[in-house]
Amino acid sequence: MDAANEIKRLLTMRQVAEFYGFQVGRSGFIPCPFHRGDHQASLKIYDGDRGFHCFGCGAHGSVIDFAMKLFDLPFRQALIRLSSDFRLGITGSRIAKPDASRILEERRERQEQEEAEREAYYQMAAEYRRCLETVKFFGPDTYCQPYIHPLYAEAVKRLPYLEYWLDEHLGGDRN
Numbered sequence: 001m002d003a004a005n006e007i008k009r010l011l012t013m014r015q016v017a018e019f020y021g022f023q024v025g026r027s028g029f030i031p032c033p034f035h036r037g038d039h040q041a042s043l044k045i046y047d048g049d050r051g052f053h054c055f056g057c058g059a060h061g062s063v064i065d066f067a068m069k070l071f072d073l074p075f076r077q078a079l080i081r082l083s084s085d086f087r088l089g090i091t092g093s094r095i096a097k098p099d100a101s102r103i104l105e106e107r108r109e110r111q112e113q114e115e116a117e118r119e120a121y122y123q124m125a126a127e128y129r130r131c132l133e134t135v136k137f138f139g140p141d142t143y144c145q146p147y148i149h150p151l152y153a154e155a156v157k158r159l160p161y162l163e164y165w166l167d168e169h170l171g172g173d174r175n
């Protein structure tokens with residue numbers, strides 16, 4: 001992902017506005033720094049990555065546009081400024097891996113953990129299905145009695161644990 005998109009993804013407009021000293025009002029407005037005498041607070045801060053819009057002067061854009069206008073910086077310099085102020089570890093146009101921010105690393109770890117959990121759930125569910133089939137196929141009702149097939153015995157022993165595990169991990173994302 002390129003630096004500009006990464007910055008927009010990581011920083012909300014509110015975080016940026018507050019960091020640079022603006023008090024965001026209850027309904028999400030701040031006095032517009034881009035036109036004079038805005039006592040009404042006409043600049044609206046939107047949630048997530050939706051940036052800002054001033055109903056007074058029409059100034060509009062993302063967190064990056066905000067930094068460009070506020071500090072009178074070209075695009076690239078605004079990226080660097082935001083990256084360094086928020087310690088995002090983004091240099092140039094790419095994210096420097098060794099400097100990757102704590103936020104990014106935590107996010108990546110969380111994603112990897114979620115993937116591992118989904119994978120574990122899938123594996124256990126598959127084993128559960130296999131055991132059920134084994135029980136059906138090798139069960140004493142269908143197989144020559146009184147001989148008990150070792151696969152059957154094993155599956156019967158394993159099933160309660162699998163049922164318990166799957167129940168505990170229902171959907172793979174429960175706490």
Ligand SMILES: [Zn+2]
Nearest residue numbers: 032035054057
């Ligand atoms: Zn304005």
